[in-house]
Amino acid sequence: MAANSSPFKIILGSSSVARRKILAEMGYDFTIMTADIDEKSIRKEKPEDLVMALADAKADAILSKIRTLDSQKKDDEPTILVAADTVVVYEGVVREKPSSKEEARKFMxxxxxxxAATVGSVLVTNLKTGFRKGDWDCVEIYFHEIPDGVIESLIEEGTVLNVAGGLIIEHPLILPLVKQVVGTTDSVMGLPKALTERLLEEARSSFES
Incomplete structure (x- = not known):
């Protein structure tokens, strides 16, 4: 069910180009709002708990922004907010965006x-009914040897510096070096389609209940 024909609007609480692309591929129209939170201040032992806590914090920050805007303009249009977060787990350790080129090089x-594995969360909030629900998804990625030249090219290009764990699998240089993905590519890229669709459906249903 595409958003064009739906009686509600969607806000994607992320500046991620990959998440934007995935949600558009799913057939939805949406607007973008960013949370601007200090992600490093939120710590949890388990990666599943961390990504859920981060999505919660992002949603809270965006809802606070929306309330400020709504006090200036009344908007009763039914709205669903989608927040998400992804981390990479390597040998049991959570990895977020590399802090430097050196760290990105070490990661790769x-x-x-x-x-390595990715653990990603999706959290939906129905702004009209207050319905809020989230879940997480995990994917395992196995790599062939990655030549130093490929690593240097990716660092020079800069994309790997802006993604969790410096891990990308859809890039033309990396794609041939991915041995196996146990799970879905969209989840690795930051927005698991099946999970997002399920949560959106539940949030939609809460309009009617």
């Missing part, structure tokens, strides 16, 4: 001939 050398 670790993945070479090895494997």
């Amino acid at each position: 050398k670790d993945y070479s001939g090895g494997h």
Whole structure:
């Protein structure tokens, strides 16, 4: 069910280009709002708990912004907010965006001939009914050897510096070096389609209940 024909609007609480692309591929129209939170201040031991806590914090920050805007303009249009977060887990350790080129280089050398996992959360909030629900998804990625030249090209280009764990699998340089993905590519990229669709459906149903 595409948003064009739906009696509600969607706000994607993310500046991620990949998430935007995935939600558009799902057939939805949406607007963008960013949370601007200090993600490093939120710590949890388990990656599943961390991504859920981060999505919660993002949603809260955006809802606070919306309330400020709504006090200036009354908007009764039914709205669903979608917040999400993704981390990479390597040998049991959570990895977020690399803090430097050196860290990105180390991350990718670790993945070479090895494997990592992504843990991603999706949280939907129905602004009209107050319905709020989230869940998480996990994907395992196995790599062939990644040549140093490929690592340097990716660092020079800069994309890997802006993604969790410096891990990308859809890039033309990396794609041939991915041995196996146990799970879905859209989840690795930051927005698992099946989970997002299920949560949106539940949020939609809460309009009627």
